[in-house]
Amino acid sequence: MNELGDPIHQASPYRSSSGRSAVRPDETLPMSGRIWSGLSEICDLLHIQSAVTAEDLLFPHIRYKVGQRIYTAGQEFESLFIVRSGFLKSQMCDDFGNEQVLHFPMEGDLLGADGIHTGRHQSEAVALTDCVVIPVRFKKFLSLAKTCPEFEIALCSYISRDLIGKYSMVRLLSGLNAEMKVAYFLISLSQRYADLGYSNKCFNLRMTRQDMGNYLGLSLETVCRMLTGLGALRLISVDQREIVIHDVEGLKSLRRLKLPQKEKMRLR
Amino acid sequence: MNELGDPIHQASPYRSSSGRSAVRPDETLPMSGRIWSGLSEICDLLHIQSAVTAEDLLFPHIRYKVGQRIYTAGQEFESLFIVRSGFLKSQMCDDFGNEQVLHFPMEGDLLGADGIHTGRHQSEAVALTDCVVIPVRFKKFLSLAKTCPEFEIALCSYISRDLIGKYSMVRLLSGLNAEMKVAYFLISLSQRYADLGYSNKCFNLRMTRQDMGNYLGLSLETVCRMLTGLGALRLISVDQREIVIHDVEGLKSLRRLKLPQKEKMRLR
DNA sequence: CGTAAGATTGATGCATATCAATCCCAGTGG
């Protein structure tokens, strides 16, 4: 392994996205293009407003093709990974070999922080589309935090966002029924696309129904049924992995069947 | 509100734990005793090995009684809170007033980091027993991190541990059946008590069945049934909130009914 | 065209929620 973490695929020739994804020829990544990012681009990606500039500081881009792993469970932790483009899946295996999908990282997300504590990655990250990822040595990250106060804040803000993400994940899994889980999933995906400047109405799912179900705590069949169900309600259109959202508010306003205690009291 | 966060109860006279908790008279907290901690004690609590000593740096202890809130949702974020003693519950309300229990913090846990990102707390923390909590201004925390490299690492390690905690929470909620959820809950509680030097075989539950169920994504009745079920298996004894664990390994070895895909393949 | 992976749809069963009744226990007040 060389100094960049796991760039063993860097030199392999680029080819168009394989598998069943809906990537069309004109969406393929350019063979040429920038293969380095400066510090200011890193800050942009992570939404850090930094006054610090260091023109000589360059971070290499690494390309991954569909199905390739950015890091694997058990691998030594060296770098955090910033997603420059593409769509990924992070997952974890328990002692019995059951996989659990944890997250679907995309542009601007930071990966690999689960390795800090033990020095080894606990989870793995797989490319669901062709990806460009920027590895940043953790030591480098720390020294940046030391010299640049905005990095310090960003690091803490990341803790905080992560905590809030955990909260909403818990609520999703333990408080919602299948229909709402799927609706919520679509809404949050839509929101993430919107935040990145893409369409929030129309997008392709990059993961299988199996992955979605695993992530949401549902069987893949239930995911299917809920998707067609939401389609029957005219809230969305589904064609395989292509999703069109017709009524965001409608999706959001699907109420849980279980009324909260306070509501029940009022209804008596 | 004064400079310490929410110490409006600090001056109120101490009284013995109320409610139905199994706290006995001799477990009451002393009226006197230390009401300040030095930096070295803070580091001990957070498991930070620091060479830095600053004898003049003192952090006040705040007492909370059963039912009092350390911070509430929407409250301005100022401080992180380190639990010195006691048992708490952190929870969050969604837009419809549904509460979701997120965690049961105890000695050595750090609370309130969910406020960093937005500047306001997203969740609230309630004392389930009488507690002693040490608030540390976030700015103070940052400046400590700046002068003391161990604090920096500890901060990152906290991210990492938190991430791993998220993983196990997701797996708990979406991968286990009711029996295993309850068993897992008891095991992890037992482990936390053991880590603090208390008995890992015999302890009191400080939360209601309702809270447990909410946390585990189960109804309170199911929690009851599972507890009595585990009792019938001679793995534990239950008497109201008093738990005795007879067979840790037995609890751990309860397998999920749903076999992993690979297992199923092998069995054919 | 054949194959395989994924998606869809239907039939059935079970785990768990829900509803309801009772029990337990600690305060509280007569």
Next chain:
DNA sequence: CCACTGGGATTGATATGCATCAATCTTACG
């Protein structure tokens, strides 16, 4: 001292949401 009260815990009966099993369909690709 004892009855009363109220929150929590327990247990049983029933309903149902979702998993599971199974068959078919779609799409991509060799």
